[in-house]
Amino acid sequence: MHSSLSTYLKRAMTVALIVGPMLALVSADVDARGRGGGGHGGVRAPRANIGGGGHHMNANRNVNRNVNRDMNRNVNRNVNVNRNVNVDVDRRWGYGGVGVGAAVAVGTAVAVGAIVSTLPSNCTTIVADGVSYRNCGGTFYVPSYDGPNVVYEVVNPPSGWNQ
Amino acid sequence: MKIPLLLSAMFFSTVALFGYAGPLAATEQPAASNAQPAAADSPAPATQPEPMAVLKQMATYLRSLERFKVRVEKTTELILPTDQRLHQDQTVEIAIQKPDRLRADFQNLSGGRQLFYDGKTFTLYTPEPNVYASAAAAPTIDETLALLEDQYGISMPIADLLLADPQSSLVQNLESKTYVGQILVRGVACHHLAFQTPEADWEIWIEDGPKPLPRRLLLTDKSVEGSPQWTSELSDWDLAPQFPTDFFTFTPPQDAQKIKFLEAVPAAQSTKTAK
Numbered sequence: 001m002h003s004s005l006s007t008y009l010k011r012a013m014t015v016a017l018i019v020g021p022m023l024a025l026v027s028a029d030v031d032a033r034g035r036g037g038g039g040h041g042g043v044r045a046p047r048a049n050i051g052g053g054g055h056h057m058n059a060n061r062n063v064n065r066n067v068n069r070d071m072n073r074n075v076n077r078n079v080n081v082n083r084n085v086n087v088d089v090d091r092r093w094g095y096g097g098v099g100v101g102a103a104v105a106v107g108t109a110v111a112v113g114a115i116v117s118t119l120p121s122n123c124t125t126i127v128a129d130g131v132s133y134r135n136c137g138g139t140f141y142v143p144s145y146d147g148p149n150v151v152y153e154v155v156n157p158p159s160g161w162n163q
Numbered sequence: 164m165k166i167p168l169l170l171s172a173m174f175f176s177t178v179a180l181f182g183y184a185g186p187l188a189a190t191e192q193p194a195a196s197n198a199q200p201a202a203a204d205s206p207a208p209a210t211q212p213e214p215m216a217v218l219k220q221m222a223t224y225l226r227s228l229e230r231f232k233v234r235v236e237k238t239t240e241l242i243l244p245t246d247q248r249l250h251q252d253q254t255v256e257i258a259i260q261k262p263d264r265l266r267a268d269f270q271n272l273s274g275g276r277q278l279f280y281d282g283k284t285f286t287l288y289t290p291e292p293n294v295y296a297s298a299a300a301a302p303t304i305d306e307t308l309a310l311l312e313d314q315y316g317i318s319m320p321i322a323d324l325l326l327a328d329p330q331s332s333l334v335q336n337l338e339s340k341t342y343v344g345q346i347l348v349r350g351v352a353c354h355h356l357a358f359q360t361p362e363a364d365w366e367i368w369i370e371d372g373p374k375p376l377p378r379r380l381l382l383t384d385k386s387v388e389g390s391p392q393w394t395s396e397l398s399d400w401d402l403a404p405q406f407p408t409d410f411f412t413f414t415p416p417q418d419a420q421k422i423k424f425l426e427a428v429p430a431a432q433s434t435k436t437a438k
Contacts, residue, residue, distance in 0.1 A: 044242040046384035046391040048318035050365050051332025115425070132294075132420040145296050146425045147316035148269070148276060150289050153425070 110139050114154040115146070128158035214340040214356045218367070221375045222330035230260040232401040237320045240391040248391075255320055258404065262327075264411040265304050267319060278317070279413040280307050286413035287317065294422045295415060303327070315424055321395055324377055333367075336360045345371060348378045349398065362386040376400050 123136040134141040134152065140161075141152035237253045254270040263282035269275050274291035280300055285307060288295040298315070301307045305326050311317040319325065323332045343355040346368070353368040354375075363386070368379040380395045415421070 042244065044387045044389055044391055045239060046382055046387060046393050047363070048312075048320070048393075049322045049332075050363065050380065050382055051323045051335060127420075132422065142422070143292065143294050143420075144423045144425045145287055145315075148278075148287060150292065150294060150422075151425065 110154045112154050112156055115151050116141070116154070117149065117151050119152055126158070128160070131158070133158060212342050212354060214342045214358070215334070217342065217354045217356060217369055217375070218333065219330055221367075221369045221377060222328060222333075224375045225324060225329055225377075226327065228259075228261075228402060230258075230402075230404055230406065232256065232258045232399070232404045233321075233397050234399040235320045235395050235397055237393055237395040239393040242387075242389040242391050246389065248389075253320065256399075257319070257321070257325070258406065258410070259304065259325060260406060260411065262303055263307075264406075265307065265325070266411050277413075278311075278319075279411055280304070281412045285311065288413060288415075288419070290416075293416070293419050295413065295419055296422050296424050297413070298424060321377075321380065321397065324380075324397075333365075334358070336362075349396070351378055353378050374400075374402070 119134055119141060120136045120139075123134040123141075126133050126135055131142060133155070134143070140155050140157050142155050143150050143152050145151070233256070235253075235255045235257060237255070239251045239253065241249045241251055243249065256268040256270070258264075258266045263280070265278070265280040267278040269277070274289070276287060276289040279286045279288070282302070283300060284297050285300040286295055286297040301310050308319055308322050308325060311319065312322070323329055326332055337358055337360055339357075339359040341357040343357050343366075346353055346355050348368045352371045354371055355366065355368050357364070357366045359365075363382055363384050365380065365382040367377055367381075370376045370378055377397055379397065381392060383390050383392045
């Protein structure tokens with residue numbers, strides 16, 4: 001179904017549904033991609049480990065990965081002025097006055113292939129062909145892991161689904 | 164007559180302030196001791212510990228442990244586009260049984276997540292919203308840590324210390340190494356070491372005594388604008404944990420749904436692409 005290219009394209013097409021605090025983006029950045037590579041205009045975080053990661057990792061692989069991901073994220077930001085794409089699972093918002101506001105769903109006409117980190121509130125879970133979908137007002141999402149975080153990809157309705 | 168006295172008093176109160184028992188910043192280069200050569204019959208240790216030797220002791224000791232559990236509390240500094248600095252906390256409990264079992268419990272306020280590695284597969288489980296994904300792992304902890312980081316974008320805090328040879332990843336491209344001194348870290352007497360590479364300055368605090376365990380790590384990433392830092396505090400070391408038989412094996416809870424990794428391993432994708 002996915003080639004890695006299409007995965008990247010999907011990422012590039014990502015449209016954020018959620019208007020939320022900038023901090024949310026920040027946290028996901030560290031959590032999923034905390035191996036350095038600041039400098040793409042976003043949040044800067046230190047590398048995740050002293051040696052840069054795993055024992056067998058070489059620098060080139062690491063760099064390539066960062067470039068791909070960051071490029072996509074830049075595209076995200078261009079598409080989405082609200083800039084918030086990811087919400088970090090390690091954090092609850094709204095304490096200490098640091099947060100900038102609660103998440104608000106905007107939910108119309110979402111492109112298939114878009115990836116969001118938080119669902120609207122009106123979702124039901126259905127399982128079709130062994131795949132777990134979230135039906136949120138007629139828009140279907142499939143959860144998957146992006147790094148350590150759960151995200152939701154907008155998909156076509158499961159076959160046999162009658163609108 | 165009075166001035167030298169005053170000076171030496173200041174010197175010693177500074178030492179006391181920092182709490183170092185040993186000489187301050189005894190680097191490889193001769194310490195700046197020419198200021199007070201005659202003033203003090205200081206109780207300096209007979210031999211100055213060599214930073215690499217202390218680091219190696221820790222590495223050897225960690226390697227000798229068959230199993231252990233440790234709690235890692237990491238604070239990561241983030242620099243926003245506005246240059247404001249924020250600090251994010253992360254708590255992870257890591258359990259290791261060599262050579263091929265690992266479990267990490269990432270704790271947070273929304274149920275956390277768990278990583279299981281049983282020698283064959285690894286599984287990431289997120290209780291809220293009750294989903295998990297599994298994939299083939301590598302035969303050793305080292306290789307699996309690399310796989311997680313490279314292919315799946317999952318970083319394990321203190322991964323450097325979990326490797327078969329933690330020393331090897333810590334000491335690449337060193338520009339300087341310093342035995343800073345001895346100091347109390349959360350009630351534990353520690354050696355304080357400092358290292359520099361072209362891209363990072365990092366420090367480590369290693370327990371002084373028969374169990375040379377790492378107690379704190381700190382890294383300043385000079386390769387990122389603004390040089391953000393992180394600190395990892397290592398506590399609750401358990402060197403003889405009793406793990407239940409299936410502790411490292413993931414058993415899906417009732418109603419847990421299996422999902423995919425967005426960025427699957429290329430091999431797994433190609434089999435799926437073939438229609």
